[in-house]
Every structure is written in C-alpha cells, then in structure tokens.
Amino acid sequence: MDEEELLNKMDSNHTTKIYWSLTILATIGGFLFGYDTADIGTSLDLIPYHLSAFALGYLVAGVSLGAAIGAIMAGPLTDKYGRKSILLIDALIYAIGATVSAITINANMLLIARTFIGLAVGADSAIATAYIAEYAPKNKRGSLEMLQEWMITGAQTISYIIGFLILFYLPSLAFNLDWRIILGIAAIPALIGLAYRMRMPESPRWLVVKGKFDKLKDTLSKLGIEGITDQELQKISSGIKSNKSRLTPGVKRALLVAGLWMMFQQITGINIPFYYGPYIFAPFFKGGGDLSSITAGIIATLIISTTQTIIVLFAIKYVDKIGRKGLGRIGYLGMGIFLAFGGASLLIFSGLGKVIGLIVSFIGYMIFFGLGVGGIGWTIQGEYFPTRIRGTMASILAFINWISNFVIIEVFPIWKDAIGLASVMFSFAALSIIAEIIFLFILPETKGLSVEEIVEMFEKQANKS
Template identity: 40%
Template structure:
C-alpha cells in the first residue's frame, strides 16, 4: 500500500507528546547550554584577561566579536552539510569541536592564541545553532513544536547562568583559565548523549532511507506499517531554486530581521559586558560578576512563562510582548544612569540593576526563545539545514557587529548614548514584528510556506486561525505563474 510523504509526516504531527519527544529535545538542545556558557563566561573572563594580556578596547572588541563572526561562518557551513549527511552526525561533531577548542582556549599563552581558539569555539557553537531547533521541529507534534523547540532557550539560559556563577566563584582566585576550561565537561557529556539520538525522521524519508525512517517514526508513536510504502517526495532543490521560491525567501527575510534585532537590541551587550557596565558605575571585580549572575538567574521563571505561552498565544503576540519589554527596560536604564550621573548613586545603581534584570526577563520570555523556534520551523524540510544555517548566521553576524561596536562606542561617547541607540532599535523591532510577522503556531512544517507565500505584507491585528488544510500545502519545487 502506497502512502504519500505528506500523509506519513501528518501522522508525526498529530501524535501525542511522548517521553522520547521530551528526552530527544533536551539532548538536542544541550548545545544551547554550551552556547549560553560560551556567551556568559566571556563577561567574567574579560575582567581578568584584559589586564592579564594588556588588551586594548580594540583587542576586546576583536576577542568578543571574533567568536560571533566564526559562529556565523560555522552556521553557514553546517547548513548544506546537514542537509546532505543528516542532523545527528553534525550534532555530534559540534560537541567534539567545542570540547577541543574550549580546552585550547583555557591554555592560551597570549592574546592572539586566545582570540584564535575562542573564534573556533564560536565556529562549533554556530554550527550547532544552525540545526538544533530545526532537528527538534522535525520530530515534534505540531501542537507541541513551540514548547519543545523553546527548550533551546532554556539551555541557553542555563548555560549563561552557570557561567556567571562559575565566574563569580572563580573570581576570588581570578582563575580565568578554569572559567574557560569548565566548558569541556558539558561538551563531553553532550557528545555521549547525542550518540543515543535517532536521526530526524523527516530527513530520513527525504533521503530515501525508508526502512530506518519507519523505525524512527514508530519510536515517536507515528506508526508506519511494514506493508506501507512511502512515495518519494519531490527532488531536493538546488540553492538557487531555494531562493526562487517566494515563501522561502520571505521567511528568510522576516525571520532573519527578527534574529538580527534579537541581537542588536543589546542582549549580549548585557551578557558579555555586564561586569564592565557595573564597573562604569564603580562596582568592580567579584561584585560586578555577582550582580550580572543575579540578573540572569531568574531565567527558570522566564522559561516557564515562555513554555506556557508560546503554543497558546503564539509566536507573534509573545514577540511583541518581548520587544515591548526591552523598550521599557532601556527607558529604566537611561533614567537610572541620569540619577547616577546626578550623584544620586543608590537610586541610580538600583535602577540600572532593575533594568538589566527586566531586560533579560523579557528577552527570555518573548524574544530569544521565539526567535530560535522561528528559525527551526519556518523553512521547508528539504532545505531546512541550509535555510536554518543562513538564519543562524544572520543572528551571529548581527551579534558580532553590536558587541564589536560597544567597547569602542563606550570609550568614545560613553554608555548613555549607546543605550539610547538600543532603545531606538527596540522600538523599530516592535514595529517590524507587528507589521510583518505572520503567526506560525499550529501549522505543520509541510504547510508552513502558506504563511509566507504572500511576501512582505501587513499582518492583520486580529488573531486568525492559522491551521491550514492539507490541500493548501505548498511544495518548494512547485513553479508559480
């Protein structure tokens, strides 16, 4: 008995969530822990490597942004590799690379070697972000896809939090080498666990590995009987054909803009330079690291809110809430700095601390996690690796730009004008999300193109039922008149 590819994956979309869905999502998202640890630990490390290696503001900018630049390159490289060779193999290789380069970073003997090894750590992290949420999206029931994929943000938060508390504990001995080297431990654990993951069931079907695919489908509760033969889906399009498809191009533009603003609105300015910002206010050393650690440690509450809302409110409403929260946070930050510069120190420092804490809360609830969910779900399966890689690269290159800019801007013009700039960017982000982002909750991956096929159009303010009938499925290879 023949069944279509669409019918097979519909079974995968409609199953109830099982323990294997949750376990596989957690293991796949563990790369997010390394991402978070790498993001957070540089904030603590900079306090000590800057005087140790006599780093200039330009050196600091290169050290921090170099990691993100290579992460973008890693994301671009990962896309076509994972489309050809599968999701699982790349997820394992990423972990191995991170472990090796994190260890070498801890053994750096001068500023150049530190920059080189840290940049290669970024390559590994970037490759992982290109595929982790895409892999999770490919086995998740559609009603649970957002909640499972947002596990990536939980892991990012956990890694950031762990890095700052590790930085605080090790700050008393000023052991920056151990701060960097501790990342090897979760990387080794990650590699071991990822060997246990099944390959993506959708990727297996698209690459004519039907017998293996049936076993994986059955593991996830989507039974395909032995006597059922899945008809081969359309041939994989070329890179050029991918961009000829209006829906794919629109998805890359809209989600790419989201991911760019996700970075340039300032999250990693706070996470990378948090202790430096407090130093600007006269709070230095271990205390500065402690303040940043406390700000980030509310992430468990933030993740719970996001987990609950993302498949109820949807991506669009949660995103508007998140970016609106960033606007409020930057306003509080600017007011706090005004008080500080006026000599009212306690109120000033309290407002700055509150602003940074509130910023991270709204970022985790409605910006960071939602962005990675969109990155993993909006590109068609046959080109998801390449498309998700492009989107992850946009995120990383935008991050590189803003964290390169901050130390130079801060030295030349101070932090007040920079945070005013961040406020402006956050306002622009709300406008773009409100006007152009379609809702994607409840849509199967095979029908996702329908949400973007109209191009850059103004979205209706009223919520709409976005669940599409099977007949409206859009194939990437379909020619349009």
C-alpha cells in the same frame, strides 16, 4: 499511507518522554554556547594579557565571528549529510576549544581558541531547532524549540555562578588559574554531550526526503509510531521524488521576516549584559578594578541572568497558546521601555541609586526579551522552511544572527567610550520600538500549524503581495 498521512501522524502524535529527551540532547549545544559566550564576561577582567580596545572587543566577539562562519558552513552540510552528524562534530569542537582556551599561553592563542569555539556555536544554532521542528508534534513544537533558549540562558546563569564560586574559594589565584578553570570547564559538558548525541536518531523528515527508509522505521519506532509497512514506505518514496524545493517567493518572504527578526534580536543589545556585565558593573562598585568590585559585578550580572532563565519557562508554557506574534509584540515593547528607563537612570540618579536603576532596567529588559523575543527567534528559524532546504535556510538565519551579534559586541567598548552608556541604552531602546512596529505588520502567527502548512502560508502571502 502516503507522505502526507505520515507527516500528519507525526504532527498529531502525543509528546511523550522521548520527545523531551531528544530535545534536551538537541539543545545541549544551546547549553554549551550559552556557557561559552558568558564565561568570557566573568573572565574578562581577570585575563592578564594586555589588550587594545579592538582586541578586547574581539576577545568577547570572536566567538560570534566564528559562529557566523560555522553557521553558514553547517547549512549545506546538514542538508546533505543529516542533522545528527553535524551535531556530533559540534560537540567535539566545543570540547577542543574549551580545552585550548584553558591552556593558552598568549593572547593570540586565546583569540584563536575563542573563534574556533564559535564554529560550533554557529553550527549548533543553525541545526538544533531545525532538527527539533522535524520531529515535534505541531501543537508542542514551539514549546520544544523554546527549550533552546532556556538552555542558553540557563548556561549563562550557571557560568556566572561557577565564576563567582571559583573566585570566592580561590581568590589568590584569580589572575592566574581561576580564569583558565572558568573557560576550560566547558569541556566537561561538551564531552558528555558528544557521548549522548551518538545515541540520537536522525531527523525523520530528513530521512523521508532522502529516502532512507530503514533508518526511518527505526526513528519512527522510537517516537512511538509503529506498524508502517515496506509497501507504505515505497509509496512515500515514489511520492517525494518529484517534490523538489526551490527558492520560491514564499521562501524568500520567510527568509526576509526571520532574517529581520534575527538581526533585531541582536542589535537591540541582548548580549551586552551577558558578555560585558561584570565589565559594566565593576566600576560602579568601590575599588574599581580590584577583585571585590569584579565579584560584585559578577553578582549583579548573575541576578540579571537568573531573571531571564526563569522567565523563559513562562515562554515555553505559553508560546503555543499565545503564539509567536503575540509574545513578540509584548517582548519588543517591554524591552524598549526598560532600556529607556536604564538610560534615564544613568543620567538622573547617582551613587547606589544609579546602580539599582541600571540593574532594574536590565532585569526588566531580560524579562521581556526572554518572554517574547529570544526564544521566538530560534522557533521561527526552525519552522519556516521546506525540509529539503531547512538546514541551509536556518544556517543563513544563524549567520545573520551572529554577524549582527559580532558587530554590536565588537563596537560596544568603543561606542560606550564615545557617547556614554546612557546614550547606548537609548539607542537600543529606539531599535526595540522600531522592531515592534515592523513586526506588527510582517510577522505571521504560526502556532498550531505544521511546518508544511507554514510553508504553504508563506507562498500564499507572497502571491498576494
């Protein structure tokens, strides 16, 4: 058996229970960063510190800035030291950051804690799907990687449920203790994730590249691949010594395509309803900034979030059937239509009609983002690059994702005040249609291909260009 035969065996293996178990462990970070990026939306109107417009934007966007830093740091480290070690560190950072957020004594301490959490958010978003891509059979890789998006959206939904329940049962402590509980409770799943991630095996493809064959045999055994002899492993070892990856034209093309996708999936506004949902909706309900209107805003956001959590399950089912490009085209077009409808609703309707129109707009937008955009981004991030540099390339893409997110989230309060929410939504609609046109021409279909075949496909495309 040589390296190619081993990889083919991994790619054609049956997706047993162990594959889903490993994927859940890998995407626990997705759950944590989903919760930690949504809990601030619930808490935003409850935090008693006086914040300027810029500080308000940074309180929400600070996680994204920290994530950009964490992502770019994680890439070289995970390619050198492995995927598992960085995933363990991430879980610890989540736990510490959530705890500090809960016990903060002033605004500056809270802003620092949120940025610190972002380090884990960025690193995890850079590593998780790369790790999954390196053990997943090729015909189920998209479904397994799409679980990252479902964990993110599911956690965001749970965040709003927890926020609503805490405010419902402890309304008298809303501006004192409740927001601390909402932010701090994320430490619990982080510590659970840390404990279980210690039991994860290292990525088999990374072990092959690094020549760590003792650990490789153990990992393959857990995946149900038995009977590989020491002589076969030695043959694989000698075969990969001359296999050095570099920044080839194909890698550059893959980075361009995936980088544009990561940018557009953020600048079309996906995290505005998640981060600012209650802040956006509360003024539409009687009472303005009082607790009842805040709670109503949380409920409206919860409805929107739940929609995306459900629709991602359909994406998990069909991403390896319809494909990345097919779902992507459906996604951006639908997003553009519903964003435009939302902008028009704010201008045409009044009173309850305006609120209903806005909620319907966001629900439709979430359906199409969850079906064809969000999960596709994390999927292509993990499968486009050679194993030797997959971590580094995935971290660059995560950096692009989080910097784009930071810019949009930071400027949104100022942008909304300057031109109004309706104009902001029309802007996001236009960007969605631009994305639809761009990816119609440059996004390749990769369903059913091994990660090595995808790398080869990009090289051929680059050479033709």
